[in-house]
Amino acid sequence: MLQIDTWKRVLILLVCLAGLVLALPNAFYTRVEQSNDARAAIELGNDTPQIQAEAGAWPEWMPSSLVNLGLDLRGGAHLLAEVQVGDVYASRMDAMWPDIRDALRGERAAIGTIRRQPSDPQEIRVRISQPEGMSRAQQVLRDLARPIQTLTGAGATDIEVTAQGDEILVQLSEAEKRATDDRTVRQALEIVRRRIDEVGTREPTIQRQGADRILIQVPGIGSASELKEIIGTTAQLTFNPVVSRGTDPDARTGVGEKLIPAIDEENVFYTLEAAPVVTGEELVDAQPSFDQNGRPAVTFRFNTSGARKFGDYTRDNIGAPFAIVLDDEVISAPVIQSHIPGGSGIITGNFTIEESTNLAVLLRAGALPAGLEFLEERTIGPELGQDSIDAGKVATIVAFAAVLVFMALSYGLFGLFANLALILNIALIFGLLSTIGATLTLPGIAGIVLTVGMAVDANVLVFERIREELKTAKGPSRAIELGYEKALSAILDANITTFITAVILFALGSGPVRGFAITLGLGIVTSVFTAIFVTRLMIITWYERRRPKTIEV
Known part of the structure; x- marks a missing residue:
């Protein structure tokens, strides 16, 4: 008999409803995005009436996850950096x-x-x-x-x-x-990711390319130069013993020594021992603060081994100067007044509040183990991104409309059922993309367009099977049942092989290729669900109510 258990009907309806609700925020993209940004600002303590109003623009009880737009859709910055291993x-x-x-x-x-x-x-x-x-x-x-x-x-x-x-x-x-090269690139990759995450940008793409290169794409950022300022500073902090202090930039240094300029003192140079006592790699925390005179500063804290070395050196060298060096510039060179056993201290200098905050971020994220040489940089304006979105919309709408018309003309009422399932299929894709926080790129839109065709393909197999069974079966009920049973294997075979292809593309590809693989893979899952379950539920519900003696497909 042609029937579906009640619990299965309820489950199918709940899945469809959940997909629609999760996809809904994308229909109000700008409003939801502003609301999410405002709520994030409130959590950081920035609670103004305007921000409160923006936060209330979207109900808190509604889902607020959005499909993130990639660099080619949103605009942003693209960098290709080579690590100087x-x-x-x-x-x-x-x-x-x-x-x-x-x-x-x-x-x-x-x-x-x-x-x-x-x-x-x-x-x-x-x-x-x-x-x-x-x-x-x-x-x-x-x-x-x-x-x-x-x-x-x-x-x-x-x-x-x-x-x-x-x-x-x-x-x-x-x-x-060889081991150091690999370790250095991995460490640089992780530190670049931390620094960009500290700034709070949405869905950056940070990937290793080749042996010593890193691809960095950050949507929504103003320019490539702005991105370089965030990640280009090595922020290598060291604490070195001072040998001497002078004004000669060409002063001779001994073996194992180096000449470093002072950052805040003009024409002042320090001769330091090259081997540091403690490095920034042993820092566990750095926070912006103020010194005893109310000027911006940065407090820091070492891990156990760093605290021990720092404490031992200050105990044995009371009265000697001690240079704090950031990126080969002496920030300050205080004289050790007493033993500092706790492994914590403060960096003072002529900082502004913004500079002290940025320095704390860089130190907290960690020092780049080596310099970065930027081989390629591009800024993609939001206008170009909007053009890509518009072009993608046109392509999707044209493909969608053509498929809807074809199905309606070819299969009549059953074609309309397939069209409703197709619309629901698109909503399910966006609901899944929003849930997993995926990034939608222009190739991803192409994956959705391809999914539209594949979703219809499954329905075409079913409907053609029903047509054939109508010629031999005893009645329409049995024809519908046999149509779905006999088309199932062909649908699964075609979609499983395509899904395997999507998995391989995701595993071996990068950037836009992965975006295409994600939408294609999710589209296959939702297509099979809507073709096998949703359209079947629609047809069976219609048949139970109408009980036609004959049907035309």
């Missing part, structure tokens, strides 16, 4: 020098005195006064080597130690360089 090698060697120095000093009886020699920044050369102790010195330094914790570097160590006359050469191994 080679910069990390030099900083790794500088950080390694104190351990090398302390290890060799412990073997002074066997190797004599040591002296670091000028060398390439990516290596360390050390001369010993007793060359006969070279083998012992090499063994001591090889003991400092650590195994590489990657599959490709299994069995290798992070440094190579070789002897060249009375000098020892220490440099990173090739396996460690």
